[in-house]
Amino acid sequence: MSAIGWAVSDTVSLTRRETMHWLRQPFAVIVGLLFPVLFFLMFGYLLGGGMTVPGGGGYRDALIPGMFAMTMMFGVEATMTAMGADAAKGVTDRFRSMPMSAVAVVAGRCCADLIQSALGLLVLVACAAVSGWRWQDGLAGALAAFGLLLWLRFAMLWIGVFLGLMIKGPQGTATVQILVYPLAFLSNVFAAPESMPAWLGALAEWNPLSATAAAARDLFGGPGFGGDSFAASHPLLLALLWPLVLTAVFLPLSVRKYRGLSR
Known part of the structure; x- marks a missing residue:
């Protein structure tokens, strides 16, 4: 079998391994699927009554595509935690001692988490x-x-894999988890960047999460927050480019970091 064939076969095997863990941890899987639903209910019904959308339209219709995008970003924490746990338990070292593709170990984690993210997105859509x-x-x-x-989500997976291999111990993981929330809220998911101070609004508009949220609103045909800047006027272009850039950076870094782990 060719090297590519071995890599694909190993990736499928490790993806199956990760998905089988769901059967042993059903509570954690259910909580992960329902957590975005809790956010949607909280912001859509508890806090959304006083929010307005520039240009008209219901706030909840503008919020939902943004919640879809934010759910994809929050998944970086689960990927990072799982990779860190495998490294701490010696599972990663056992994989490295076996004649298997280095790409397959990190790709298997990404494929399994992508499947789980798709299920979470389906629950939120329902x-x-x-x-x-x-x-x-x-x-x-x-x-x-x-x-x-x-x-x-695919781009966020590679960031999570890299951070999981880089950061040691639960304290580092908790720090990254805390930082994810400001990055998620510094976007156009909940409010129009034009309502923010100029410098803060510029950061929010160029957030990769904002690009995907705005592009999803346009494609779903729902209301959006709009804007006159380049980022606000070309969300689809940025929604394609940002994940491509992030993947191009963190995918090779993740593979290199995995290969450089001490035996």
């Missing part, structure tokens, strides 16, 4: 549908929006 949300521009636009959301 919850939004129950609340009355519908996409307005047809199935093709909706599928494109879901593709962009998973594309962002």
Whole structure:
């Protein structure tokens, strides 16, 4: 079998290994799937009553695509924690001692987490549908929006893998988890960047999360926060480019870091 064939075979095996762990930890899986639903209910119903959307439209219709995007970003924590746990328990070292592809170890984790993220997105879409949300521009636009959301998640996976291999101990993991929240909230998910101070609004507009959220709103045909800047006017372009850049940076870094781990 060729090197590529071995890498694909090893990736499938390790993906199966990770998914089998879900059967042994059903509570953790259920909590992970329902956590975004809790955020949606909290911001959509408890805090969203007093929010308005520039240009008209319901706030909840603008919030839901942003919540989809934020769920994809929050997944970086689970990937980082799982990689760190495997490294701490010696599982990663055992894999490295076996004749298997170095890419397959990190790719298997990414594939399994991507499957779980797709399931979480499906649960959140079902919850939004129950609340009355519908996409307005047809199935093709909706599928494109879901593709962009998973594309962002794919990039976040490689960041999580790299951080999981870099950071040692639970304290470092907790620090990164705390930092994820400001990055997620410094976006256009909950409020229009134009309502923020100029410097803060600029940071929010150029946030990769904001690009995916704005592009998803456009593709779903729902209301958005708009804006006159380049980032606000070209969300689809940035939603494609940001994950590509992040993947191009962190995928090779993750593989290199894995290969450089001490035996």
